[in-house]
Amino acid sequence: MVDYQRYIDRVDEWITERPRTVIIAFVLLTVVFGAGLANISTDAGTSQFTEDSPAQTALDQIDQEFSASFEESNGSTQLIQSGSNVLAKDELLAMLEAQQRLTEHEELRVVGSSSAASVVAQTIDPTATTPSAQIDAIEGATTGEIEDAIQTAAEGPGFTGLVSNDFNRESASASATIGTVQHDVLGGVSSSAAGTGGESPLTPIQTRSQEVVGSVDSDIRVFGSGLVADEFTNIIFDSLIIVVPAAALLILIFLVFAYRDPIDLLLGVLSLVMAVIWTFGFTGLAGLPFSQMLIAVPPLLLAVGIDFGIHAINRYREERVQGIDIKPSMRTATDQLLVAFFIVTGTTVVGFAANGISDLQPIRQFGLVAAIGIVFTFLIFGIFLPAAKVWADQLRAKYGIPEFGLSPLGSEGSVLGRVLLVGVGAAKRAPYALLVVTLLISVASGFYATGVDTSFSQDDFLPPEEIPDYVEGLPEPFAPGEYTVTDTTNFLEERFSTTQGSSVTVYAEGPLREDYSLEAIQRANEDPPDAIVSSNREADAESIIGVIDTYAEQSPEFAQLVDRNDVDDDGVPDDNLETIYDELLDSPYRAQALQYITEDYRSTQVVYSTESSATQDEIASDARSLADRYRFSATATGQTIVLQAVSGTILTSAIQSLIAAFVVTAIFLILIYYVIEGRPSLGLVNLAPIVVSVALLAGSMRLFGIPFNALTATILSIAIGLGIDYSAHFVHRFADEYHEYDEEVLPALEETVRGTGGALTGSMLTTTTGIGVLALAITPILGQFGLVLALTIFFAYIASILVTPSVIVVWGRYA
Structure with missing residues (x-):
């Protein structure tokens, strides 16, 4: 002792x-x-839980390099539009009008925007690079021309990701679509922080954006990391x-x-x-x-x-x-x-x-x-x-102040003491x-x-989408505020196939100018694991290869360039890749290409659809297995894998x-x-x-x-x-x-x-x-x-x- x-x-x-x-x-x-x-x-x-995760690091890199082709941008806001048909002429104009009004407000620091309406407008008029010009393109087009443009745009790899799952190519209709507005935020912000919380410089920008977009005659909600934070x-x-x-x-x-x-x-x-x-x-x-x-x-x-x-x-x-x-x-x-x-x-x-x-x-x-x-x-x-x-x-x-309750709890003889x-x-x-x-x-x-x-x-x-009545009915100052994030995220889960875990991404870094690079991506997609959607034993993937194929279908000159550099004649070019990339980035498909490859040709992302019946563990395991096939340094990422x-x-x-x-x-x-x-x-x-x-x-x-x-x-x-x-x-x-x-x-x-x-x-x-x-x-x-x-x-x-x-x-x- x-x-x-x-x-x-x-x-x-x-x-x-x-x-x-x-x-x-x-x-x-x-x-x-x-x-x-x-x-x-x-x-x-x-975000505080995921910041040290390799998958989150890769996701941040993807957000910085591929979210949009606006070099100055480091923060984004989503415009989520819903209605009976958001691809109708008046709804396309409403989305473009929202983009235009946001651009006009200097305090919102908008450096660019994109949406399905923008893609349709540029399909009609490839020179329409601003919301104002795109509005003119849509206003000057007939309903038939708009429907043809939608069907043409749908053949590209990026368009379907902007419209809801019920998109009908034949009738050119969908019940929801997503637009993106890019901001030049002082001090920087990771756009992958959307949905993760924390203090965000985007909060005042997106709060003000709600007021601006609210003046547009359409059901468009503003969503982003600032509002979530x-x-x-x-x-x-x-x-x-x-x-x-x-x-x-x-x-x-x-x-x-x-x-x-x-x-x-x-x-x-x-x-x-x-x-x-x-x-x-x-x-x-x-x-x-x-x-x-x-x-x-x-x-x-x-x-x-x-x-x-x-x-x-x-x-x-x-x-x-x-x-x-x-x-x-x-x-x-x-x-x-x-x-x-x-x-x-x-x-x-x-x-x-x-x-x-x-x-x-x-x-x-x-x-x-x-x-x-x-x-x-x-x-x-x-x-x-x-x-x-x-x-x-x-x-x-x-001072003679009396004492109360001097007996200790559980004292002998008390009921509690006996129990x-x-x-x-x-x-x-x-x-x-x-x-x-x-x-x-x-x-x-x-x-x-x-x-x-x-x-x-x-x-x-x-909070749950429906706050319990006993909480909702509390008087001030205890009454809870109005919460919209859960409702919005549930809406995105329900309507869009590329959100909330129905796809995974492989982020690869390497010399994409080398002749073998695209062939390596193609071979990695063969006989994919069970959790990855496939057809004819090949993964259902969106990549730079898809953008090359789409442009080749539209441009005979580009198609000839691809054919001349396809040595093994398998449809994937394997020679002079830098020349092919240069031609692609000089084309109307530049924006779509930059969703999958960086301008220095050092990084790429490949997006894979996943089976709806697959569990989170199965998706994560199979995505990592897929990434291991790449000849480059590759990391499987996406919200499912991070979580x-x-x-x-x-x-x-x-x-x-x-x-x-x-x-x-x-x-x-x-x-x-x-x-x-x-x-x-x-x-x-x-x-x-x-x-x-x-x-x-x-x-x-x-x-x-x-x-x-x-x-x-x-x-x-x-x-x-x-x-x-x-x-x-x-x-x-x-x-x-x-x-x-x-x-x-x-x-x-x-x-x-x-x-x-x-x-x-x-x-x-x-x-x-x-x-x-x-x-x-x-x-x-x-x-x-x-x-x-x-x-x-x-x-x-x-x-x-x-x-x-x-x-x-x-x-x-x-x-």
Whole structure:
């Protein structure tokens, strides 16, 4: 054993002899951290998870090099038009009018635009390169000429990607189309950020674009990364506005029951508020952005803070009801609780910090902020709250202010006290039988949990298309805003084959001037994997080869050039490729060509259609297999592949964090009980109920259909951190009582349950209810996290009260 008491005695002296000094110091620190709140920025959406992914890097390159042929452009806005027939003359003119009006507003920094209407206009008049000239071309054409132009344009590889799946070439009709407007954004922006959130310089541009396009007489909606980023940010704050007051109200109700004294209640709530201010003030001072992940941190701080607060007041009251004075009562309470709080803090920090080994930056950041927040919570509830309680009770005694609710929770003779002894009763009669049953249930739950799904998508972070009535009907200022992103993305999924995972792209970099380059692409497309759409054993692909074929059909001179340089006569040129590219880029098909090849002839993209029945994993695997066939440096990418990569990383992170948290926690507990008690085996006793609660939690996730996603992936390591909270209080209190009762196990157990069980019950009821209100959050991912977090605390409590007594009885027989 190590003599740690002298350190605790120093803290005791500050708490009991200089409480006002302690209070002033903590208030000043709160002011310092409070200043950091003004520095908090937001980072929302999925981009924060995908930024280190090779597939996302390739997708960003594609967006920069192929999205449009406007060299100055580095940001884009989509114009999504819908109607009975968006290819009718008046609708084509409406789209071109929208493009024209956006171009006229200098603040929108438009450097170019394109759409199906532009392609049709240029098919009619190849010299019409501006929206104004294209409007003239459409206005001067007859209906028949427009239909002929649409049919001709549809033969090109790019046109069908701009119109909806119901496009009918014969009748020249479609119910929706997409236009693109390019902006020269100061400071730059990745256009692949559309749908990923985060702060975007495109937000004011696209907000203003909505107003401009709204003046056009057609159903055209504006969509882009700036609007998505703005909506993600609004969702964060709207969720906080709903969740925080609801949680505060429920927590307050249960804290009234737990404290039963207005001054104690005020001190407890003040301490909770300080813990949140310190934590998020730190994130502001450290320059860490606030993301959806960090919305889960306040509930975690509340879970631990409420537990610490109730234990501190409850233990102090146990001494005060015996007639002991203020200072000795607090010294006894802090002597015991500072050690228990240190154990809980250490293991909780380990559980949260275990997320630091994740390959995903937001999960690492979440683990860091949560771990630091728990350290702050330990300091506030371990030092500030006891000092404030001493000072408040001294003032009460001085001015004759009465005290309320002095009896501790779960005291002997109370109904709760009798109920809490159920676990001790089972430990007396049949400890081995209870542990065998517990083991069987845990193993079965763990085995069942192997079927838990893994999920990662933009939908996890967005509100449902239909907001629940109980949220929609909230009064101001709690009423949620108007959200359109989910509706728009669902519309794109439904109407367009090239969005949301129905195609994948291979991004290749290499010497495309070499004679073998196009032949290499052609050979890679032969006998494609099952998830890739094919005909006649060749992949259904859109590439520079398709643009060459299309132009060759329109231009006899270009066709002759291709034929002269097709040595093996297979329809794909394999000689003088630079000359062919030069001719193509000097033709009316320049814009289409630059969708698939860069002007320096160093990069290309090939777009493959995927089978609708293929799973995300199958698509990703087959796309990577296809990329491996290329002779160049090739990367398979696309939203499906990016999301699948993150999904796999999430599962890996969950398992690695669980193992790391378990191993480090076990080592910590064994060492700490060796240091403070000389009994390292008590560390294993402390750990046993946590194994049970983690197994039950994992099984419950599958039972309730909750997948491992960006947020719930952290829950297994968090379950260890928070679960230890309950068992550590129980085991440490038992160790103290074990000495008091001359190493008699059962009397020590009964006293432990009466003394600590009440505080554990109050903590469990408060935190599960307060955290459970996360289900009210607008984003599904937060609702799921709130449920699993509440289950984590409930299972940890049940395991501590019911299982730990039997574990201790068995330990007592062999220790």
